[in-house]
Amino acid sequence: MGRDTAGALAFGQPREGGNRFHVVETNDELEQIISNLPMKPMLVGERGVSMSLAGVQEKLGIAIVDGKIAVPLEGTPSTHILKPDVERLKASVQNEAFCLTLARLIGLRAAAVTTGRAVRRSYLLVERYDRIETPAGIQRVHQEDLAQALGIYPKDKYEYAPGGRGSEVRSGPGLVELFGAVERHVSPGARLDLLDGVIFNVICGNTDAHAKNYALQIGAGGSARLAPLYDVLCAKIYPHITASMAQKLGERRVAAEIQGSDWQILARRVGLNPAHTLQRVAELCQLVRENAREARDRIAAMPAGGHELLERVQAEVVHAAQIIELQLANRREGRRRDPRSVRARGDQQNPGPADD
DSSP states (O other): OOSSOSSSOOOSSOOOSSOEEEEOOOHHHHHHHHHHTTTSGGGTTSTTOOOOOOSSSOOEEEEEETTEEEEEETTOOOOEEEEEOBTTBTTHHHHHHHHHHHHHHTTOOBOOEEEEEETTEEEEEEEOTTEEEETTEEEEOEEEEHHHHTTOOGGGOSSEEEOGGGOEEEOSOOHHHHHHHHHHHTOGGGHHHHHHHHHHHHHHTOTTOOGGGSEEEEOGGGOEEEOOBOOOOOGGGOTTSOSEEEEEETTEEEGGGOOHHHHHHHHHHHTOOHHHHHHHHHHHHHHHHHHHHHHHHHHHTSTTOOOTTHHHHHHHHHHHHHHHHHHHHHHHHTOOOOTTHHHHHHHHHOSSGGGO
8 A cells, every 4th residue: 555656755675577457357356346346355365466646536557558547566666546336426527527627618727638438437647747748668757746745634524614613713724824935935926827727616606615625746856847737526516515615815705705805815824916806807718718618618528428417507607706806806896796696597598508
């Protein structure tokens, strides 16, 4: 365990010889591997398999060998992460694929993804950006998420934790601390990249964008850059998932309630220009609306195909962008409107998700 980590640091005997893989020859075998993950996470106990991936969702580090999925052995680096469909999160594969594909379409750095199907199971295939191809083979690039960079335990990755009698207490880093870590370890200018990620997560309704879902890539000599976006999911289509964001933004934690003033408060607290921040929020909202249909079509054309909830994911993300734009317009006009009215207005202008 721990030989194939999220970064470049590993403990164990030096690996000898070349890369070694177990090539998965059939979809039936892949389906069995996927179905066994809850009982054998990371294929623990399988001879030669040694890897460690963060997070509570079942996932598997794999490589692509001659166009086939292969399980790395004896410390061989993986090149992709396979994330199976989740029963309690219908369309999780298409949902995350949509969000990350949309991010790339609007010009943000995000992990490249595709989907696949193994008999009755679908899966997301995420290309690892913490790997590089060299003449000597695949090499790892060290990564530290912002919780690690701040010295925060995984249990404190959310800004707020449940308290007594249904209350919440502040226990982890907020956005100010995350922006501070990026400023210290990368550069002041890199705060703009983090701002893009925060804006996009708010638009997508990704309420699980905690401190471990933003990361730094550490290069030679200690040089660092903000890692691409990953683990972005539209939570609004799942009624059992909280509507509260992982961190407070300005004075609010529910995305649909965020006002233009909240973005300005955030900007002032992290040392950014409030007017430029509002402009960037508006720009990304417009880009999301303009590219959402293209993202949906690309996901539907991927090997796992579409899903009956895919259009709802698209509609919710577009609707969120419209609400944010309306809140910004309300601030400019000096008045407030009921943000729920945008859905009725949008439905009249756009008969269905395909026309958003």
